[in-house]
Amino acid sequence: ALSAAVAGAATAAVGAVVAAVGASRKDWRQQLQPGQHVLVWNTCMWNRATVVSSSDNGSASSGTVEVELGQKTTGSCTGKSCIARPSTSVMRLPRDSPDLQPTMADRGMSLAQLRRFAEECRQEVAAKNVLDPREFLDREGLLPNPGHNKPLDFDSAPSWLVVDLFIKPVTKDRRVPFVDLMADRWPDLGGPQTATHFMSHSWGQCFIEDLSALDFLGEDAYIWVCCFAMTQDDDRLELLDDSEVFAEALVAQTTIAQVLVLDREASALTRLWVLFEVLRAYEHGKPLTISPPSLLVQSRLMCGAIQLEEAFAAKASDRDYILGEFEKTGLSNVNERIFAAVEHSLCRLLEETEAQSGSRSVEAARAHTSLGNFYFANTGCFPEAFEHYEETLSIYTELFGLKDLRVAQALDDLGGPLYKMARLEEAEAAFRKSLALRLELLATEEHEDVAQCFGDLGLVFEVQGKFRAAEEMHRRALAIRTTTFGEVHLKVAQSCFCLGTLLFAACAK
Numbered sequence: 135a136l137s138a139a140v141a142g143a144a145t146a147a148v149g150a151v152v153a154a155v156g157a158s159r160k161d162w163r164q165q166l167q168p169g170q171h172v173l174v175w176n177t178c179m180w181n182r183a184t185v186v187s188s189s190d191n192g193s194a195s196s197g198t199v200e201v202e203l204g205q206k207t208t209g210s211c212t213g214k215s216c217i218a219r220p221s222t223s224v225m226r227l228p229r230d231s232p233d234l235q236p237t238m239a240d241r242g243m244s245l246a247q248l249r250r251f252a253e254e255c256r257q258e259v260a261a262k263n264v265l266d267p268r269e270f271l272d273r274e275g276l277l278p279n280p281g282h283n284k285p286l287d288f289d290s291a292p293s294w295l296v297v298d299l300f301i302k303p304v305t306k307d308r309r310v311p312f313v314d315l316m317a318d319r320w321p322d323l324g325g326p327q328t329a330t331h332f333m334s335h336s337w338g339q340c341f342i343e344d345l346s347a348l349d350f351l352g353e354d355a356y357i358w359v360c361c362f363a364m365t366q367d368d369d370r371l372e373l374l375d376d377s378e379v380f381a382e383a384l385v386a387q388t389t390i391a392q393v394l395v396l397d398r399e400a401s402a403l404t405r406l407w408v409l410f411e412v413l414r415a416y417e418h419g420k421p422l423t424i425s426p427p428s429l430l431v432q433s434r435l436m437c438g439a440i441q442l443e444e445a446f447a448a449k450a451s452d453r454d455y456i457l458g459e460f461e462k463t464g465l466s467n468v469n470e471r472i473f474a475a476v477e478h479s480l481c482r483l484l485e486e487t488e489a490q491s492g493s494r495s496v497e498a499a500r501a502h503t504s505l506g507n508f509y510f511a512n513t514g515c516f517p518e519a520f521e522h523y524e525e526t527l528s529i530y531t532e533l534f535g536l537k538d539l540r541v542a543q544a545l546d547d548l549g550g551p552l553y554k555m556a557r558l559e560e561a562e563a564a565f566r567k568s569l570a571l572r573l574e575l576l577a578t579e580e581h582e583d584v585a586q587c588f589g590d591l592g593l594v595f596e597v598q599g600k601f602r603a604a605e606e607m608h609r610r611a612l613a614i615r616t617t618t619f620g621e622v623h624l625k626v627a628q629s630c631f632c633l634g635t636l637l638f639a640a641c642a643k
Contacts, residue, residue: 160317160324160325161317161318161324161325162236162240162317162325162326162327163199163229163230163234163317163325166185166188166199166229167185167188168185168186168187168188169184169185170184170185171183171184171185171237172184172185172201172234172235172236172237173234173235173236173237173238173372174201174203174225174227174233174234174235175232175233175234175235175370176203176225176233180235180370180372181203181204182203182204182237183201183202183203183204183225184201184202184204185199185200185201186200186201186202186224187199187200188200188229189229196228196229196230197228197229198226198227198228198229199226199227199228199229199231199234200224200225200226201224201225201226201227201234202223202224203223203224203225232308232309232310232314235310235311235314235365236313236314236326237382238358238363238372238379238380238382238383238386239328239329239358239382239383239386239388239389240326240327240328240329241311241313241326241329241358241362241363241383242326242327242328242329242330242331242356242357242358242363243313243316243326243356243357243358243359243362243363244323244327244353244355244356244357245345245348245349245351245352245353245355245357246323246353247316247320247323248345248348248357248359249345250320250323251300251312251362252288252341252342252345255288255296255299255300256288256289258300259285259286259288263285264285264286264288264299265283265284265285265286266279266281266282266283266284266285266286266287266291266295267282267283267295267298267299268281268282268295269282273338286299288342289340289342290340290342291340291341291342292337292338292339292340292341293335293336293337293338293339293340293341293344293361294337294338295341296341296361297337297361297366301361301362301366302366305365305366305367306367309365309367309369309370310365311362311363311364311365311366312361312362312363312366313325313326313362313363314326326356326363327356328356328386328388329356329357329358329383329386329388329389330351330354330355330356330357330388330389330390331348331351331355331356331357331358331389331390331391331392331393332357332358332383332384332389332391332392332393332411332415332420333348333357333358333359333360333392333393333395334392334393334394334395334402334408334411334412335394335395335402335408336397336401336402336404336405336408337361338401339395339396339397339401339402340397343397344395344397346426347393347395347396347425347426348393348395348425350425350482351393357393358383358384358389360380363383364380377452377455378414380411381414384411384414384415384418384420385414385415385418385420389420390420390421391420391421391422391423392411392412392415392420392421392422392423393423393424393425394408394412394422394423394424394425394475395425395426396424396425396426396429396430397429398429400429403440403441403444403445404444404445404446405445405446405447406442406445406446406447406452406453406456406457407447407452407456409440409442409445409456409460410456410459412440412468412471412472413456413459413460413463413468415471416463416467416468416471417463421475422471422472422474422475423475423478423479424475424476424478424479425479427479427480427482427483427486428483430476430479430480430483430504430508431504431507439469439472439473440465440468440469440472442457442460442465473512476508477508480501480504480505480508481505483501483504484498484501484502484504484505487500487501488501494529494532494533495529496529496530496533498529499525499526499529499530499533499540499544500526502522502523502525502526502529503522503523503526503544503547505518505522506518506519506520506521506522506523506526506547506551507519507547509522509551510523510547510550510551510554516551516554516555517551517555519550519551520548520551520552520555523544523547523548523550523551524548526544526547527541527544527545527547527548530544531544536571537571537574537575538571538575539571539572539575539576539583541571542567542568542571542572542575542583543568543583545564545565545567545568545571546564546565546568546583546586546587546590548564549561549562549564549565549568549590549594550590552564553590553593553594553597556597558594558597558598561590561594562591562594562595562598565587565590565591565594566591568587568590569584569587569588569591572584572587579610579614580614580617580618581614581618582614582615582618582619582625584614585610585611585614585615585618585625585629586611588607588608588610588611588614589607589608589611589628589629589632591604591607592604592605592606592607592608592611592632592633592636593632595607596636596639599643601636601639601640601643604636605633605636605637605640608629608632608633608636609633611629611632612626612629612630612633615628615629
């Protein structure tokens, strides 16, 4: 119900924003009105400005715009193609001037525009035989690229490579963000519009996969995507003197939500700047949506928290600044928002799965298990975990009967929250049933799943004060794991730890 309410509110909000900015897809320059805010490049820096007047002859390529300059934003004068205008409060510029740009909040792209860009890139790769220039697949230079100097597979290219090969070359002459080119490039799709959503991701992620992760937003959404919205020019990049200029788009009243896009490695969670965007969104009350929800199942976010100590920033000064900002707000507060976002995304995954495959399908059972795993990983949510594990068990029993390894796994999962909630007899019964099924169906003790059941029973017996029975269970689990994995393995270490803590507790008694 919560997921449906949030989705409904978001849909309504998108409609309101689209109505507010108008359905027009003309060049944004044709829509300039007195009082509208813009950015102007003046005296080698970006300045906030307000439109005073704009000639209107139906063409963005002619006429003039008069603006009143306000506060400077960013810029760094290096003398490279730099025009130093007089520092006056009022300026007049040609309407098509590259020094006149929309505000950050007005640089949103539609899914249709993003897809058109991707298709043009594929066509360019085929027509020009674009080669993959990467010697390595990782920034550390440890993974050689087997496709080096071979025809580029655009659909697997990371965003940073897309920027280098397809965005910078077409924007370098005008030295503008890509969104400024769209109206002339795609007259049928028009130029940028006021952003309804802010995308956070890692440039190391696959561009096409990230694009697909935005599909759920719908055709009426306009997304702020940094590589298209920011000027990819070393001298005119908006971030040069204002590292938080992105926040103008993120915290704008018209921005409905932040969308955190993950890949299989959850790369975005290792980038401090992405986590910083999450922080700023939290501070300004912006909802966070995580996509695609299916990847959450394997990600470190299943614990419902971010780990700052594992995050990376290219500059030490950036790292120090961001960590300092987190200290002001408190990481725990941000993690509350993360928890809610993960929960919402997994609920959305369950709803979509039930709609596509049915509520009593294998796919639905897996979605319930994912929600159960999420709740189980977060202390205090054991009743919710039990509810979803119980539903998984019900579905598998209905589909496959009582004698199936999936039923055995569901019983083992169910025992976890029962144990945590001190419902020890029920936990023991679930673990025993799982063990019996696995021994019967696997026809051997020498299996990790059997070892897991022995270890689980050992934990229950220990809490019940049955130390000898608990020791037997842990030793059997240790023996199986040592045989299966060898002495140097995390599973072996886990059994050793459980056995050691048990023996220590028994001595204390």
